[in-house]
Amino acid sequence: xxxxxxxxxxxxxxxxxxxxxxxxxxxxxxxxxxxxxxxxxxxxxxxxxxxxxxxxxxxxxxxxxxxxxxxxxxxxxxxxxxxxxxxxxxxxxxxxxxxxxxxxxxxxxxxxxxxxxxxxxxxxxxxxxxxxxxxxxxxxxxxxxxxxxxxxxxxxxxxxxxxxxxxxxxxxxxxxxxxxxxxxxxxxxxxxxxxxxxxxxxxxxxxxxxxxxxxxxxxxxxxxxxxxxxxxxxxxxxxxxxxxxxxxxxxxxxxxxxxxxxxxxxxxxxxxxxxxxxxxxxxxxxxxxxxxxxxxxxxxxxxxxxxxxxxxxxxxxxxxxxxxxxxxxxxxxxxxxxxxxxxxxxxxxxxxxxxxxxxxxxxxxxxxxxxxxxxxxxxxxxxxxxxxxxxxxxx
Amino acid sequence: xxxxxxxxxxxxxxxxxxxxxxxxxxxxxxxxxxxxxxxxxxxxxxxxxxxxxxxxxxxxxxxxxxxxxxxxxxxxxxxxxxxxxxxxxxxxxxxxxxxxxxxxxxxxxxxxxxxxxxxxxxxxxxxxxxxxxxxxxxxxxxxxxxxxxxxxxxxxxxxxxxxxxxxxxxxxxxxxxxxxxxxxxxxxxxxxxxxxxxxxxxxxxxxxxxxxxxxxxxxxxxxxxxxxx
Numbered sequence: 001x002x003x004x005x006x007x008x009x010x011x012x013x014x015x016x017x018x019x020x021x022x023x024x025x026x027x028x029x030x031x032x033x034x035x036x037x038x039x040x041x042x043x044x045x046x047x048x049x050x051x052x053x054x055x056x057x058x059x060x061x062x063x064x065x066x067x068x069x070x071x072x073x074x075x076x077x078x079x080x081x082x083x084x085x086x087x088x089x090x091x092x093x094x095x096x097x098x099x100x101x102x103x104x105x106x107x108x109x110x111x112x113x114x115x116x117x118x119x120x121x122x123x124x125x126x127x128x129x130x131x132x133x134x135x136x137x138x139x140x141x142x143x144x145x146x147x148x149x150x151x152x153x154x155x156x157x158x159x160x161x162x163x164x165x166x167x168x169x170x171x172x173x174x175x176x177x178x179x180x181x182x183x184x185x186x187x188x189x190x191x192x193x194x195x196x197x198x199x200x201x202x203x204x205x206x207x208x209x210x211x212x213x214x215x216x217x218x219x220x221x222x223x224x225x226x227x228x229x230x231x232x233x234x235x236x237x238x239x240x241x242x243x244x245x246x247x248x249x250x251x252x253x254x255x256x257x258x259x260x261x262x263x264x265x266x267x268x269x270x271x272x273x274x275x276x277x278x279x280x281x282x283x284x285x286x287x288x289x290x291x292x293x294x295x296x297x298x299x300x301x302x303x304x305x306x307x308x309x310x311x312x313x314x315x316x317x318x319x320x321x322x323x324x325x326x327x328x329x330x331x332x333x334x335x336x337x338x339x340x341x342x343x344x345x346x347x348x349x350x351x352x353x354x355x356x357x358x359x360x361x362x363x364x365x366x367x368x369x370x371x372x373x374x375x376x377x378x379x380x381x382x383x384x385x386x387x388x389x390x391x392x393x394x395x
Numbered sequence: 396x397x398x399x400x401x402x403x404x405x406x407x408x409x410x411x412x413x414x415x416x417x418x419x420x421x422x423x424x425x426x427x428x429x430x431x432x433x434x435x436x437x438x439x440x441x442x443x444x445x446x447x448x449x450x451x452x453x454x455x456x457x458x459x460x461x462x463x464x465x466x467x468x469x470x471x472x473x474x475x476x477x478x479x480x481x482x483x484x485x486x487x488x489x490x491x492x493x494x495x496x497x498x499x500x501x502x503x504x505x506x507x508x509x510x511x512x513x514x515x516x517x518x519x520x521x522x523x524x525x526x527x528x529x530x531x532x533x534x535x536x537x538x539x540x541x542x543x544x545x546x547x548x549x550x551x552x553x554x555x556x557x558x559x560x561x562x563x564x565x566x567x568x569x570x571x572x573x574x575x576x577x578x579x580x581x582x583x584x585x586x587x588x589x590x591x592x593x594x595x596x597x598x599x600x601x602x603x604x605x606x607x608x609x610x611x612x613x614x615x616x617x618x619x620x621x622x623x624x
Contacts, residue, residue, distance in 0.1 A: 004517070312484075
């Protein structure tokens with residue numbers, strides 16, 4: 001039979017058997033849409049992790065006390081200076097962090113404040129959106145000035161952030177002059193946003209805000225990604241030498257790169273889990289397809305017998321059913337992908353990160369054709385293998 | 396001197412044995428049959444006589460356990476699966492008791508099908524199929540599907556499908572078995588007309604009335620063929 005006529009015959013079979021076609025296609029649609037969405041959610045999760053960490057320099061190493069609160073042998077500004085002796089370390093500065101109430105006019109917010117050296121701003125991509133950054137002079141002269149994160153500025157001024165520059169705020173009851181507002185940087189990667197915090201020069205924070213409770217962490221910048229491990233070793237030996245009591249063991253040393261890798265890894269294993277779920281869904285819908293095919297196989301087997309009796313070759317019958325299965329599963333697959341595309345914005349509305357992607361489309365279509373052909377074609381293949389007599393007699 | 400007629404079916408010593416567990420069931424027992432060009436023959440027998448098995452073997456749907464079978468001079472028993480499909484397509488026109496029309500195709504498409512499997516161009520096939528259906532009085536029913544046709548009409552579509560490719564042999568299995576008496580008469584008249592036009596026809600039946608209307612009658616009982624009752 002010529003291909004054009006074969007296609008016509010297949011088309012007639014598909015369109016004249018609407019219930020079967022619908023049920024078969026439905027299975028493929030559900031399976032494909034699931035795969036597509038799973039890939040979309042997986043990629044969305046990974047993108048979320050990457051975005052979260054995009055502000056974080058992967059060469060950053062954070063040295064912090066192993067215990068919170070007051071410790072016997074805290075890190076000091078001197079430690080940071082000692083770290084700089086290492087050839088693997090480009091930058092090291094101490095950093096204090098505390099929580100307190102911040103007041104401006106009638107507004108008050110409970111927020112994090114940080115005491116930082118000027119280098120902190122550049123290594124964290126913080127620049128003054130309004131006003132000016134904290135400068136070396138502020139540090140040296142212990143100027144009582146403060147920078148405010150973009151979000152905190154909004155909170156304190158009820159939306160008129162710009163008015164706060166040049167005004168006084170109080171942090172834990174101490175008065176500071178606001179010299180600027182930082183640009184918005186999003187999540188810093190430590191699970192906390194700089195946008196919600198206030199910043200003062202390190203020396204000022206040490207003297208006025210934390211005093212003897214000062215228990216700084218030290219931010220270290222390795223000279224490059226490849227020197228991170230060497231830098232960590234240098235930090236450890238420096239700590240061992242200068243903190244006799246417990247050595248480096250009383251501190252935690254974390255590097256941003258391995259945290260990013262760990263987060264990416266967990267996002268990826270989440271994707272794999274979802275994909276496994278999708279494969280199960282596809283197998284289940286495949287079994288649904290096969291059920292429908294087996295239900296109609298009695299009718300079709302007799303047809304195959306008739307076709308053979310009037311001269312159809314086995315290969316022609318196989319071609320017919322193969323093409324039919326491919327068409328049904330491809331159409332189902334395409335509809336499934338469209339359903340997926342429609343569902344992505346709905347997922348986003350419910351704040352589930354999902355990203356439609358080419359790989360999702362390809363994976364969905366591949367799976368739909370493979371399952372559709374396998375489960376749809378197999379019963380027909382068995383039928384075509386019968387002798388014409390067996391097929392005609394099939395009851 | 397009369398030129399000998401062409402032998403369409405030349406089968407000799409056909410034996411068909413079905414293996415049922417350890418038991419052997421001999422359905423055809425040394426059957427020899429010759430059908431000549433232009434014959435109009437009926438094979439009459441009760442159910443279980445082996446007549447369906449004979450029809451399946453003659454129609455190249457089944458192979459005998461032993462024996463020889465030449466159809467229009469071709470050795471059927473040495474043919475490959477594809478060659479058999481070709482033989483069924485070109486040499487034989489089947490008419491089944493239950494018509495065996497494809498339910499989703501129209502009458503016209505059903506009749507075109509054997510020609511399309513032959514690789515014929517669609518336009519040509521359609522013209523031929525239309526011609527045969529019109530000849531059988533179904534010119535107004537070309538676009539109807541089988542479930543929209545009466546039993547008699549369905550049988551005529553089936554006959555049209557069998558003759559559309561000008562086969563050497565028309566093989567009808569209980570062609571009146573599913574028809575009322577009026578439609579049965581119509582069908583038998585059609586067979587007679589077709590035979591008068593030169594078609595070779597073999598009808599397998601248990602219906603004595605059908606057997607009365609053919610030119611040549613053979614009987615089958617317990618797997619053996621008899622020339623007279």
